[in-house]
Amino acid sequence: MPIPMQPVITMQMRRFSYWESELPPEPLPARELPRRVDILIVGAGFMGRWLAYFLSKRTQPARILVIDRDRFSYGASSRNAGFITCGQVSEMLADVEHAGQDRVIETFMQRREGIAIAREVLPDFHIDPCGSTDYDPVTDDKLALMAKLNEAAGDEIFSVRAARIGQAVRPCIFNNADGAVHPVKLLRVLQGRASGAGFEFGVNAVKVKDGVAELETIGGHHELAYGRAFICTNGFASELDSESRVQPGRGQVIVTSKIHTRTDRTLGYLNAGYDYFRFVDERLLIGGGRDKFKTEQNTRELESTGEVCEYLKQVAAEVIGHTDWQVEHQWAGIMGFVAGEHLGGSPRKRLDDKTEAIAGFGGMGVALTPLYAKQIAAEDWV
Numbered sequence: 062m063p064i065p066m067q068p069v070i071t072m073q074m075r076r077f078s079y080w081e082s083e084l085p086p087e088p089l090p091a092r093e094l095p096r097r098v099d100i101l102i103v104g105a106g107f108m109g110r111w112l113a114y115f116l117s118k119r120t121q122p123a124r125i126l127v128i129d130r131d132r133f134s135y136g137a138s139s140r141n142a143g144f145i146t147c148g149q150v151s152e153m154l155a156d157v158e159h160a161g162q163d164r165v166i167e168t169f170m171q172r173r174e175g176i177a178i179a180r181e182v183l184p185d186f187h188i189d190p191c192g193s194t195d196y197d198p199v200t201d202d203k204l205a206l207m208a209k210l211n212e213a214a215g216d217e218i219f220s221v222r223a224a225r226i227g228q229a230v231r232p233c234i235f236n237n238a239d240g241a242v243h244p245v246k247l248l249r250v251l252q253g254r255a256s257g258a259g260f261e262f263g264v265n266a267v268k269v270k271d272g273v274a275e276l277e278t279i280g281g282h283h284e285l286a287y288g289r290a291f292i293c294t295n296g297f298a299s300e301l302d303s304e305s306r307v308q309p310g311r312g313q314v315i316v317t318s319k320i321h322t323r324t325d326r327t328l329g330y331l332n333a334g335y336d337y338f339r340f341v342d343e344r345l346l347i348g349g350g351r352d353k354f355k356t357e358q359n360t361r362e363l364e365s366t367g368e369v370c371e372y373l374k375q376v377a378a379e380v381i382g383h384t385d386w387q388v389e390h391q392w393a394g395i396m397g398f399v400a401g402e403h404l405g406g407s408p409r410k411r412l413d414d415k416t417e418a419i420a421g422f423g424g425m426g427v428a429l430t431p432l433y434a435k436q437i438a439a440e441d442w443v
């Protein structure tokens with residue numbers, strides 16, 4: 062007998078992100094889980110939803126089920142900054158140090174491709190075409206990398222121009238291809254577009270291996286057979302694969318009260334991309350500090366911390382140019398990094414003949430997940 066489904070309470074208490082507060086989860090209907098599906102997707106973040114979308118458009122009919130233990134995304138997809146970006150030069154120059162220039166340019170091109178796919182699939186979805194500004198000092202090695210990136214893109218994506226931040230105007234590298242999205246709206250639109258797939262929330266996968274998934278819900282244990290499974294659980298990957306190379310890392314964000322500022326209304330990057338900001342409804346959203354605080358590495362705790370908040374307030378004061386504002390929202394999200402690095406390796410890992418993990422997009426998931434999903438769905442493996 063199938064078990065009637067209700068949400069399982071595995072969540073830690075958490076603060077909603079700005080996006081989740083605007084669009085809180087809708088009530089869950091009680092459902093029954095099937096005993097067998099063709100394709101099981103574990104994790105309903107961007108990766109799981111893009112994959113559900115592309116797999117549901119394949120010509121072969123398949124029974125697709127997406128499960129998530131949370132109502133939104135316990136991980137990153139509903140708690141991020143919403144930059145849809147192919148990258149910025151200071152961060153990419155830092156990446157050249159450990160990953161090499163070829164890898165950096167390849168990833169830049171993959172991000173461009175992912176953004177193009179998102180635009181093509183969702184032409185009516187609002188992407189604010191604000192561009193992004195890299196406020197770190199412009200140096201000769203950055204100009205050289207910028208020229209190489211423009212050459213690879215066959216377009217003048219990056220250029221140097223004067224930009225305002227707080228009280229200062231300085232030369233900066235501007236990226237004209239970047240934009241901003243509302244992450245929860247994007248998640249919802251994707252779920253609607255993946256209409257051939259079933260979505261079940263409040264379902265925790267405890268084991269997914271060799272064609273059998275063991276699931277837990279508040280109604281009890283449920284065993285489900287699958288033809289193929291994709292584990293898209295990001296910073297939680299090691300819970301289902303003890304040898305996973307994906308390491309969790311916490312990102313913290315604050316949003317201020319409404320502000321007056323003359324700072325340019327583009328996306329902004331400071332400190333080689335570790336600190337980032339954008340404007341939302343006349344407020345400043347700012348995140349970062351991950352490089353400054355050891356507490357942010359290797360943790361899956363969703364708690365915001367006072368010391369990171371204080372740091373973000375200092376950076377916000379520089380960005381805004383005054384301190385006549387308050388923090389109105391504060392939250393954290395969990396990212397996944399392959400080998401703990403920004404460009405640590407492929408997020409794809411085959412676990413057995415029927416099971417694959419796709420996890421660890423770091424801070425690049427908005428742009429990269431559509432590309433990976435499209436590529437996987439085009440593979441001839443069913």
Ligand SMILES: Cc1cc2nc3c(=O)[nH]c(=O)nc-3n(C[C@H](O)[C@H](O)[C@H](O)COP(=O)(O)OP(=O)(O)OC[C@H]3O[C@@H](n4cnc5c(N)ncnc54)[C@H](O)[C@@H]3O)c2cc1C
Pocket residue numbers: 103104105106107108109128129130131133134135136137138139140141142143144145146264265266267293294295296297300301311312313314348393394395396419420421422423424425426427428430
């Ligand atoms: C603060 C912050 C800011 C960021 N800003 C940006 C940005 O501006 N631009 C950008 O491109 N990227 C950004 N990122 C990164 C981006 O959000 C991620 O790369 C992307 O969301 C990853 O999507 P995902 O689907 O792989 O993982 P997630 O969104 O983390 O989804 C994983 C899902 O798996 C579920 N899950 C986990 N374990 C289980 C289980 N056992 N059973 C069932 N379900 C399970 C979780 O509940 C979760 O919903 C940011 C991240 C953070 C935290």
